[in-house]
Amino acid sequence: MAAQNKVILYGTWFSPYAKMVEVALKVKGIPYEYVEEDLGNKSPMLLKLNPIHKKVPVLVHNGKAIVESLVIIEYMDETWKTGPRLLPEDPYKRSQFRFWASYMHQVFEALTEVVTTSGEAQEKAVKETFEQLYLLEEGLKGLFPEGIVSSDGEFSNGKLLELVMFSCFGTYEEGLQEVLGIDVIDPEKTPLLFSCISALMEIPALKESCNPHENMVAFLKSYREDALKSATA
Amino acid sequence: MSQVTVLGAWSSPYVYRVIWALKLKGVDYEYVEEDVLHNKSDRLLKYNPVHKKVPVLVHAGKPIAESAVILEYIEETWPQNPLLPKDPHERALARFWIKFGEDKFGALFGFFMTEGEQQVKATKERQEQLTILEEQGLGDKKFFGGDEIGMADLEFGWLAWWMDVMSELAGVKGIEAETFPRLHAWIQRFKDIPTIKEHLPDRSAMLTYFKGGRAILLASAKS
Numbered sequence: 285m286a287a288q289n290k291v292i293l294y295g296t297w298f299s300p301y302a303k304m305v306e307v308a309l310k311v312k313g314i315p316y317e318y319v320e321e322d323l324g325n326k327s328p329m330l331l332k333l334n335p336i337h338k339k340v341p342v343l344v345h346n347g348k349a350i351v352e353s354l355v356i357i358e359y360m361d362e363t364w365k366t367g368p369r370l371l372p373e374d375p376y377k378r379s380q381f382r383f384w385a386s387y388m389h390q391v392f393e394a395l396t397e398v399v400t401t402s403g404e405a406q407e408k409a410v411k412e413t414f415e416q417l418y419l420l421e422e423g424l425k426g427l428f429p430e431g432i433v434s435s436d437g438e439f440s441n442g443k444l445l446e447l448v449m450f451s452c453f454g455t456y457e458e459g460l461q462e463v464l465g466i467d468v469i470d471p472e473k474t475p476l477l478f479s480c481i482s483a484l485m486e487i488p489a490l491k492e493s494c495n496p497h498e499n500m501v502a503f504l505k506s507y508r509e510d511a512l513k514s515a516t517a
Numbered sequence: 518m519s520q521v522t523v524l525g526a527w528s529s530p531y532v533y534r535v536i537w538a539l540k541l542k543g544v545d546y547e548y549v550e551e552d553v554l555h556n557k558s559d560r561l562l563k564y565n566p567v568h569k570k571v572p573v574l575v576h577a578g579k580p581i582a583e584s585a586v587i588l589e590y591i592e593e594t595w596p597q598n599p600l601l602p603k604d605p606h607e608r609a610l611a612r613f614w615i616k617f618g619e620d621k622f623g624a625l626f627g628f629f630m631t632e633g634e635q636q637v638k639a640t641k642e643r644q645e646q647l648t649i650l651e652e653q654g655l656g657d658k659k660f661f662g663g664d665e666i667g668m669a670d671l672e673f674g675w676l677a678w679w680m681d682v683m684s685e686l687a688g689v690k691g692i693e694a695e696t697f698p699r700l701h702a703w704i705q706r707f708k709d710i711p712t713i714k715e716h717l718p719d720r721s722a723m724l725t726y727f728k729g730g731r732a733i734l735l736a737s738a739k740s
Contacts, residue, residue: 336649355613375593
């Protein structure tokens with residue numbers, strides 16, 4: 285009986301992909317056990333659950349592993365029918381949510397380039413990131429012509445894009461500002477994104493899921509130092 | 518009433534995934550060939566401003582880009598001849614392999630963009646990924662989708678037709694029965710499905726086109 289519907293999430297505190305899944309579980313009201321993985325010393329269990337990629341997040345439900353954060357999201361909507369939807373009901377809207385969620389992950393990867401480079405290479409990465417953020421802003425404007433995305437009362441509107449915005453940009457924004465001196469989400473360059481993320485960061489459930497600022501700063505600093513060191517080696 | 522349009526390019530495996538899905542489900546559509554190398558249409562740039570690529574599916578005037586996203590939309594809009602299983606965990610596995618195909622395309626394709634030492638390395642990488650597909654993706658199943666073809670088969674469909682042409686042009690082995698018995702057998706089964714058989718680009722046209730493509734890729738790698 286205890287194993288029935290048991291949910292375990294394997295994650296890493298600084299992974300936006302794991303964070304997105306964790307917050308999705310909270311939003312849907314699904315009880316879960318969280319296991320923190322040390323990516324420098326991966327557990328035998330993680331390697332068994334995700335032998336091909338050896339990455340987090342991994343969701344284990346009733347002993348079966350689901351891998352890839354956006355695949356986990358689809359699984360969650362299909363398996364737990366109570367609580368807010370992560371993807372909307374309408375097929376066209378669903379396609380747009382899938383497209384933009386995946387694109388936001390791509391923008392996050394571009395942001396990683398900014399963190400791990402310097403000089404000309406960093407300038408190039410910054411330019412590319414802002415170009416992508418602009419495209420994201422335009423896309424979101426088209427998808428949400430009324431403005432602010434977050435609406436607690438509506439069940440047919442999916443929560444996915446808010447969760448990706450929160451996990452990829454919201455939780456990283458302050459740390460990036462301090463370590464790089466760059467305002468990634470600029471109210472003048474991307475006003476809709478800025479206002480959405482600002483609103484999301486005020487929601488108690490999301491606020492308490494944020495990583496402590498000092499931890500993010502320390503992490504980003506050492507991640508950057510390591511990357512720059514190995515680039516010149 | 519056909520309200521479905523596909524913006525495509527005749528040589529693109531990504532486009533064919535969409536064509537196969539529509540054909541398998543018996544959905545009528547209008548096909549528009551885009552000159553993606555030299556002269557993308559205003560319509561394409563308007564419908565896919567982010568990536569400016571094909572395929573784009575337009576349904577009742579609304580555009581959808583990215584083949585994986587398009588396939589999910591097709592599956593939901595025209596549920597006949599389903600391409601995904603019913604069980605959520607099985608669906609998650611199918612989606613895992615589709616993402617694997619997207620993420621590993623570069624690793625599977627790298628041999629075609631390289632020569633000499635780099636090509637040896639890239640071919641080894643390709644073989645490693647094919648081994649994962651052979652042993653864990655396909656395993657003992659008839660198709661990636663099980664007894665019938667599914668979305669994951671469409672994702673890897675390019676291995677059944679494009680890979681052979683590219684291997685020939687690059688001077689490397691294709692997917693041979695000795696090294697990849699299961700994938701090799703799957704390739705024959707996949708190509709034999711009438712809908713697939715009837716919708717494959719012309720092989721000799723591909724040889725010409727991709728020969729030029731390889732030359733361009735190798736030249737730009739040197740510059």
